[in-house]
Amino acid sequence: MSTGRRAARSGGIGAHWFLMVVVVLTLGLSLAVQGYMNHLAGIGDRPAPASNATGNVPxxxxxxxxxxxxxxxxxxxxxxxxxxxxxxxxxxxxxxxxxxxxxxxxxxxxxxxxxxxxxxxxxxxxxxxxxxxxxxxxxxxxxxxxxxxxxxxxxxxxxxxxxxxxxxxxxxxxxxxxxxxxxxxxxxxxxxxxxxxxxxxxxxxxxxxxxxxxxxxxxxxxxxxxxxxxxxxxxxxxxxxxxxxxxxxxxxxxxxxxxxxxxxxxxxxxxxxxxxxxxxxxxxSFADFVIGTVFVWGVRFTDVFVTAISWALVAAGAVTLARAVLVMVVAARHNRAVRRGREADRNRGWFELPLRTEIAEPVSVIVPAYNESAGIEAAVRSIAASTHPVQIIVVDDGSSDGTADIVEALGLPNVEIIRKENGGKPSALNAGIAAARHDLVVMVDGDTVFEPDTVHVLIQRFAEPRVGAISGNTKIANRGGILGAWQHIEYVVGFNLDRRLFDVAECMPTVPGAIGAFRREALARVGGVSNDTLAEDTDLTMALCRGGWRVVYEDDARAWTEAPATLGALWKQRYRWCYGTLQAMWKHRGAVVQSGAAGKLGRRGLGYLLVFQVLLPLFAPVVDVFAIYGLVFLDPVRIAVVWGIFLLIQFIMAAYAFRLDREPLRALWTLPLQQFVYRQLMYLVVIQSVVTALAGVRLRWHRMERYGSLRAPMDSPARTSAP
Structure with a gap:
């Protein structure tokens, strides 16, 4: 997401920190009380005195x-x-x-x-x-x-x-x-x-x-x-x-x-x-009675609270395990269906993938850009080097860093530049759609580069008339360093496995801004790209699903994008993503009670997002506090075994996802460390986003810092151009 937006922001939003501190302190105090009262008790034990000395006894x-x-x-x-x-x-x-x-x-x-x-x-x-x-x-x-x-x-x-x-x-x-x-x-x-x-x-x-x-x-x-x-x-x-x-x-x-x-x-x-x-x-005395009563009821409250949380932890663990099994099984089905290029499991009505007819018609590629001077040249050159006929439309959304001048200086054929006042990414995309000359449209961020065959591979699923949009496979380019490795793992495991599941279940909630293909007809029917949310890509995808269009995933269509290189930049990016996703979920909540494709999105897609991207992350701090509780009051060995099993499941899922994406496994050495920093950062982002949304505060646009690390696969002019 590359184009700026001006959004109102009212007051401070420290309520999320206050709420989180209150919840964590309440939980920590409850666990401390329960641990002290129940796990430090020694009823029935008769240990030897710490010291047998008796010299001071009268x-x-x-x-x-x-x-x-x-x-x-x-x-x-x-x-x-x-x-x-x-x-x-x-x-x-x-x-x-x-x-x-x-x-x-x-x-x-x-x-x-x-x-x-x-x-x-x-x-x-x-x-x-x-x-x-x-x-x-x-x-x-x-x-x-x-x-x-x-x-x-x-x-x-x-x-x-x-x-x-x-x-x-x-x-x-x-x-x-x-x-x-x-x-x-x-x-x-x-x-x-x-x-x-x-x-x-x-x-x-x-x-x-x-x-x-x-x-x-x-x-x-x-x-x-x-x-x-x-x-x-x-x-x-x-x-x-x-x-x-x-x-x-x-x-x-x-x-x-x-x-x-x-x-x-x-x-x-x-x-x-x-x-x-x-x-x-x-x-x-009255004071002793009151203090005693409060103390007794306080301990009882912690008992009920901790018991409820314990059962919730069991449920969360079961759901997490079920998800791991589900996404791997479904990913395997998706992979077989895609690789064989035929219908899979038609009798059960799960996933229909017709035999492909190659699509060779030209494509309009829209690149919205706001102050993208660091990477716009690599992005445009990579698209121009495509093996598929393309019309490239760069929409400069009021940049102040000479982004449009850089594109103009390239002198590449069939690259058009639209200069406009800053109006936000949705308005830039809509301007590009209006200027597109072809029925198939590809949208790509200005910080992203394509491989030569990306466009061609991406659009082939349009052979099925029901398909209105296609998500490509976003890859992290600057994956060096531990933060880059963590994001690389998240993209391959979290995003891509989920997209295979959404594809099979016909409830894809997001076609990422970095790489997505659309039918102009589908875009026109939903009124183009809306500016109602900060996650316009998610909003658009959900609107397409509710409009009856099928949204699919093509893992062989790869796009390389820059990831945040600092924790602060990562926080801003994910905060905006999460907040925008919450906005889109709320906007399209009516899909839950609809039928057809909209109902699939509502009951499958929104339900999945609610559980795994909202509720479980909100519950994650409880897991961490419980882990500390177990180390202090329970059996540390048992806690270590449970943590090891959890990590093993994650590793197996990650290794399988890496195999599907044909990625080397060397980045997985950082997976255990991910549990101690990255995971906490992600659930804090969700907590902040949820509380901000509940407080009714409109989040301002956070533009990610660009590093200029991307390079086009080919530095030559386009090999195939669209008229």
Whole structure:
């Protein structure tokens, strides 16, 4: 696209950046919360302490009772006395086992202390409410069952205070009992664990250790567990059992048996607070309740959000894989049909390609040009060197760099120059169409060169009367360097494979401005080239399809064009392309409900563009954020394997596309690197374009910088001229 346009532009368009930052931050925060709450939790794990050092643990702790109070000066300890047994449960609540344990306790009229994990409590708030309603004591076991002895101070605060806020938000009660995760009895307290207990005391917590382990984690059998709790030495102890972290059927059976025999055994089972004469639960303050409620609902929101995104990722992956298979299968069909020059799969009505009758009639070639001095000579000479009879019309659209003078100085036969005021590329093309003397018209950008047989090969599909336009095969000329290689891959794989698919499905949405052939009759029926969008080539092609014309692809008709050499130039070009395509899609949205050729464009072509050029690129940042999430919180090896499979699929598709285009594979070494820069640039372009379109801002014309790197295949005058 080579001709300038003056378009209004209102205000700034920073809304797309704001929206993208908000979405990415929301997603990143949601993933961080979910990763922290779910993948850093250690329920059921009992790792060895980070350090076994005990030199800083006060003797009052190692030689004291299981309930440790370090809230004031000095350290005090306490524990159950007489026949009392403090019954405690860890690692819950669990949706399968906690209700059954609560049922047993209610049946026997016994209260117990449940040390809940904040992450589990958020998932099953109804169990905490039932505990509170039935008179049980609720303590905390931190937010994610983290080992506080090895945690930095910020995480200790988050784990302890976070769990307290969760309980407050769910039950309206503020617990003051804390069981440090992975702790045992007083004699095993390490320096790290004591430091965590001391820090928790500053927050008003009593630390509760265990003195009698029921052993239910090892599942030794319900009889063994029950025997341990009914022994006389169990009196005056804090018994540790579990309602979560695994299968607890033996715990339920043993608890039922023990409570059924408590009268005969002389044991009195109760809560920790009751066993030492302390009311450990107080009404939460209004601020704690509000903060806790917001925290709980915030985590639930991230859970729903991440779950929805996860399913969307699965769907996106399936669609991407399906596309890869589809385009390769259809490309193979297209290639066989084109190469054999006959009908393919007529019985299924997929793709009709009649036997060719060679077309030799002259062709009018229109070259719209706006400040194309860097490449116009190469472009015109290459067309003039065509083996097919051509009339060349160069429309100078108000250039200020002497473009028309350069063409005039060439002195080539049958090259006509039209000078006009700048009116935009559509007006230049329409001026050229009006001056064309032949029924077949080829349009080519001023930064593009043809091979000698390009025109002849391009127009042969016009042997079929239904064909109104033909897309050629655009090649990147300046493909040196990594950016050039990336664009070369995109043209061969992304554009050309898709064009083969569109050809077969009869829903071609774009004949590129760099190389396209048209019937003048078809152009006249749709009113020429419209200036309604910034993608006049896409707009024109869609109009032709809606007019009932067939638009096809000829891969042997090659045109060489300059690609942007900098990221900034690439951004401007793709931004304009994407925005213009969105405009054209919106303009022709009515094709979705039409029949015939228009319906094929609407339901096949526009649907394909919507999914693969709009929705999936919009979703691409989520994929990248999820990849980082997986590397941090999940299995990095698994993430690497998934990424490797995805890259392998891309490589196979690219290699096949390169084979179809008869291109060497050496550029594909840059394909892995493309995922880290080029891909992000492309989806940011789509995001900016979509938000700009939704904001109703009219995008200004961005003219690509020319480099003058193109050379005509032949530097001699035309070998065949059209009168």
């Amino acid at each position: 003797a009052a702790v190692t030689e004291g009772r299981p309930v440790i109070d370090a809230r004031g000066e000095g350290v005090r300890t306490a524990g159950p006395s007489g026949h009392t047994v403090a019954l405690t449960f860890d690692d819950g609540p669990d949706p399968a086992w906690t209700p059954r344990i609560l049922d047993v306790l209610r049946e026997h009229g016994v209260h117990a202390t449940f040390f809940v994990t904040g992450s589990s409590a958020i998932k099953h708030p109804e169990l905490l409410r039932r505990m509170a309603a039935e008179g049980h004591e609720i303590g905390t076991q931190t937010l994610t069952n983290a080992d506080l002895s090895a945690a930095p101070s910020w995480r200790r605060q988050l784990e302890i205070r976070g769990a307290q806020k969760v309980v407050a938000g769910i039950t309206g009660q503020s617990p003051s009992l804390l069981r440090p995760p992975h702790s045992t009895d007083n004699t095993a307290v390490t320096d790290g664990q004591w430091s965590a207990m001391d820090a928790a005391a500053d927050e008003g917590f009593l630390a509760v250790l265990g003195t009698l382990d029921s052993g239910d984690e090892q599942a030794p059998g319900s009889e063994v567990i029950a025997d341990r709790l009914l022994r006389p030495e169990a009196r005056g102890q804090v018994v540790v059992m579990h309602d979560g972290g695994g299968t607890r059927s033996q715990t339920v059976e043993a608890l039922s048996a023990v409570l059924g025999q408590q009268a005969e055994s002389g044991h009195r089972f109760t809560t920790v607070g009751d066993s030492i004469g302390v009311d450990s639960t107080r009404q939460a």
